[in-house]
Structures are given as structure tokens and as C-alpha cells.
Amino acid sequence: MTVRLDAISIVAADMAASLSFYRRLGLDLPADADAAAHVEAVLPGGLRVLWDTEDVVRTYDPAWTRPQGGDRLGLAFRCEGPEAVDALHAELVDAGYRSHLAPWDAVWGQRYAVVLDPDGAGVSLFADAQ
Known part of the structure; x- marks a missing residue:
């Protein structure tokens, strides 16, 4: 199988x-x-x-209810570079979406940020550090 x-x-x-x-x-x-x-x-x-x-x-699933609390599954979108992470994060926040984690240089060697989608799910934006 x-x-x-x-x-x-x-x-x-x-x-x-x-x-x-x-x-x-x-x-x-x-x-x-x-x-x-x-x-x-x-x-x-x-x-x-x-x-x-x-x-x-x-x-x-008639018993389904909207999940409460933290993420159980996350989506991550690769950006062209560190500057693109910052720019996309700013664009989304300027458009009214909520930032969960502002861009930062992660210890694993990437520029990283998290924005919440309209349902509150965390969506990661990242690029390899240069």
C-alpha cells in the first residue's frame, strides 16, 4: 500500500x-x-x-466545534530572502491581519515571522538568513 x-x-x-x-x-x-x-x-x-x-x-461532523487555543497544524511560506519576510509581514499587518510574532533572526538560521490568518491560525513566513 x-x-x-x-x-x-x-x-x-x-x-x-x-x-x-x-x-x-x-x-x-x-x-x-x-x-x-x-x-x-x-x-x-x-x-x-x-x-x-x-x-x-x-x-x-455535526459535533464539530471551532478549536480553541494554540495551533495544531501550521503552514509555512518560504520568501525570497530576509527582506522579503519583513516586507510581506508588514504588508499583511498593514492590510489588517494580526501579527503573532514580528520578524526575527531565528537560531536555526532563518528570518522568521508569524501572522494569523482570519481564523486565527498561525502562518509562518521565513527565508534563509544571508
């Missing part, structure tokens, strides 16, 4: 707000997807990112 990671799923309270955030991170998502209950984007290499509204999740 062969198993491979095929998709990462995101549950969105507000589909349009979630897709707007991820468009700013370079994902190609059509504008008409904002009103959809389920959206898929295929990344280079074939990995898919899936979005479902909370209402869709409750159709197959």
Missing part, C-alpha cells in the same frame, strides 16, 4: 476573508470562489490546499 500526503484542509469561518489572506501569499484562487462552500487549489507538485466553511464541516 502506498500512501502520500495529498491535501491540507483549512476550515474557514468566512471563506472570502480566508481566500483573500491566502491570495496575498501567492495562492492562485479565482475571485468567484469567495462565495463557495468548498474550494481547492492545486500547488506546483500536485499538493492541494482545501477550504471548507464551518457549515460544510458540520454536515459530515
Whole structure:
């Protein structure tokens, strides 16, 4: 039996707000997807990112409730360089998204920052230190 990671799923309270955030991170998502209950984007290499509204999740898991507390899964977006981490972090914060961790030089040799998506999930921005 062969198993491979095929998709990462995101549950969105507000589909349009979630897709707007991820468009700013370079994902190609059509504008008409904002009103959809389920959206898929295929990344280079074939990995898919899936979005479902909370209402869709409750159709197959009626007991589902919005998670509380810290992240259980995180997405990390590689930037071109340390300056790009700072610039993208500033762009997202200027657009009204919340910074969780301002850019810093991490001990593991990367420039790193974390911004919260519209549902409060931490999204890492990073680049190799130069």
C-alpha cells in the first residue's frame, strides 16, 4: 500500500476573508470562489490546499466545534530572502491581519515571522538568513 500526503484542509469561518489572506501569499484562487462552500487549489507538485466553511464541516461532523487555543497544524511560506519576510509581514499587518510574532533572526538560521490568518491560525513566513 502506498500512501502520500495529498491535501491540507483549512476550515474557514468566512471563506472570502480566508481566500483573500491566502491570495496575498501567492495562492492562485479565482475571485468567484469567495462565495463557495468548498474550494481547492492545486500547488506546483500536485499538493492541494482545501477550504471548507464551518457549515460544510458540520454536515459530515455535526459535533464539530471551532478549536480553541494554540495551533495544531501550521503552514509555512518560504520568501525570497530576509527582506522579503519583513516586507510581506508588514504588508499583511498593514492590510489588517494580526501579527503573532514580528520578524526575527531565528537560531536555526532563518528570518522568521508569524501572522494569523482570519481564523486565527498561525502562518509562518521565513527565508534563509544571508
